[in-house]
Amino acid sequence: MLSRLIAREILDHLLSLRYAVLASVGVLFVGWTLFDGAAYHLDRLGEYQVGRETMEDRFQQIVSAPASSFPALDSLSNFPHNSPNQALQGASVRGKG
Numbered sequence: 339m340l341s342r343l344i345a346r347e348i349l350d351h352l353l354s355l356r357y358a359v360l361a362s363v364g365v366l367f368v369g370w371t372l373f374d375g376a377a378y379h380l381d382r383l384g385e386y387q388v389g390r391e392t393m394e395d396r397f398q399q400i401v402s403a404p405a406s407s408f409p410a411l412d413s414l415s416n417f418p419h420n421s422p423n424q425a426l427q428g429a430s431v432r433g434k435g
Contacts, residue, residue: 351357
């Protein structure tokens, strides 16, 4: 008796208009989300391919360049970003200068 009552209640809910509308909205939402996610993935994949091709082209340029086109290692010490920070040169470990 109780199982028959439960089955009728479930069947009543499944056949209602409210359930049909909510189920169709849910199916549309899931489908749209899948489509949007796939489009986003393909867009990022295209950007990755462009970046990879650019990196491979640059690598080929570096490999095919003559060794004389690269600066010597000792000349790199003249760049300001390779020198120690001027503000930290006078400071000691305890901060007394």
